[in-house]
Amino acid sequence: MTVISIANAKGGAGKTTVALLLAMEFAQKGEKVVLFDCDPLAFAAKWHRLPGAVDAIYVVTGITFANLGGNLRAQQDQATHIIIDLSGARDALIALAAGLSDLVLIPVQGCAMDAQGAAHVLDLIGQVESNARSHINHAVVLTRVSSFVTTRALRSVKALLASRNIALLDTPIIERSAYRDMFEHGGTLYTIDEARVSNLAKAQRNMQSLALEVQRLVAAPAHPQSSGPFARMCQRAPADVPLSQKAFEHPLTPRPAQAFQLDTVHADR
Numbered sequence: 001m002t003v004i005s006i007a008n009a010k011g012g013a014g015k016t017t018v019a020l021l022l023a024m025e026f027a028q029k030g031e032k033v034v035l036f037d038c039d040p041l042a043f044a045a046k047w048h049r050l051p052g053a054v055d056a057i058y059v060v061t062g063i064t065f066a067n068l069g070g071n072l073r074a075q076q077d078q079a080t081h082i083i084i085d086l087s088g089a090r091d092a093l094i095a096l097a098a099g100l101s102d103l104v105l106i107p108v109q110g111c112a113m114d115a116q117g118a119a120h121v122l123d124l125i126g127q128v129e130s131n132a133r134s135h136i137n138h139a140v141v142l143t144r145v146s147s148f149v150t151t152r153a154l155r156s157v158k159a160l161l162a163s164r165n166i167a168l169l170d171t172p173i174i175e176r177s178a179y180r181d182m183f184e185h186g187g188t189l190y191t192i193d194e195a196r197v198s199n200l201a202k203a204q205r206n207m208q209s210l211a212l213e214v215q216r217l218v219a220a221p222a223h224p225q226s227s228g229p230f231a232r233m234c235q236r237a238p239a240d241v242p243l244s245q246k247a248f249e250h251p252l253t254p255r256p257a258q259a260f261q262l263d264t265v266h267a268d269r
């Protein structure tokens with residue numbers, strides 16, 4: 001079982017879209033996915049209630065700092081993947097989820113406001129890493145990228161991020177009407193009415209490539225139940241100790257987000 005968190009402190013960065021698309025892609029491969037919807041407005045849960053819901057995806061709402069650990073424990077035997085769709089500006093929950101995840105994906109659109117939200121998450125991850133003295137596997141994924149952006153422009157963004165020790169997924173999420181359509185009408189990229197959206201096959205290929213890359217990043221270890229941050233935490237903490245108490249031996253001290261610009265992604269548009 002793997003735990004994947006999707007985080008960006010900025011609202012509207014594309015977190016729920018990435019979370020749902022990944023969930024659909026894993027479900028399409030026959031894997032069981034539990035989606036933790038941390039947004040009080042519960043958009044993922046609303047999508048799940050629309051026609052065309054997928055049995056292999058189960059959505060849990062009402063996730064809080066206090067109950068995240070318990071919910072992970074409750075779902076760990078049911079799910080191949082637990083995807084945590086974090087809402088913006090809830091630092092303690094973001095930090096706790098990051099500390100329990102096999103991978104934190106940070107969706108970033110090529111605008112400065114979004115990049116500040118990403119920088120805030122990167123800063124939180126840095127603090128959890130230093131408090132827990134362990135590495136958190138994390139990477140930025142570019143979202144709503146124009147299909148005209150060149151490989152060269154993306155390479156230069158990757159180099160820029162690498163110079164700050166930040167990994168960037170090779171697969172950007174392209175701006176596609178199919179990704180908006182499923183929110184409004186329900187269903188998945190594989191059940192959408194082809195007549196309603198353009199470039200559906202390209203949208204599917206984009207997601208297949210994203211899911212492959214994500215799966216490589218969280219590649220199943222030899223003993224899935226005995227490794228990964230969440231599983232290690234379970235081994236250390238007796239079942240009746242809230243994981244939130246084990247996660248933070250030191251309280252988080254807020255630090256200003258570092259400057260972080262992705263202007264170069266627009267370079268070749």
Ligand SMILES: Nc1ncnc2c1ncn2[C@@H]1O[C@H](COP(=O)(O)OP(=O)(O)OP(=O)(O)O)[C@@H](O)[C@H]1O
Pocket residue numbers: 010011012013014015016017018039043086087088143144145173174175176177179180183
């Ligand atoms: N790749 C994309 N192509 C087309 N539309 C997109 C794409 N990514 C996101 N959107 C649209 O952008 C809007 C915001 O996306 P989304 O709800 O995923 O952001 P969010 O980060 O989850 O927001 P919040 O912080 O409010 O939870 C939605 O209308 C969504 O349909």
Ligand SMILES: [Mg+2]
Pocket residue numbers: 015016017039043085086087
């Ligand atoms: Mg959302």
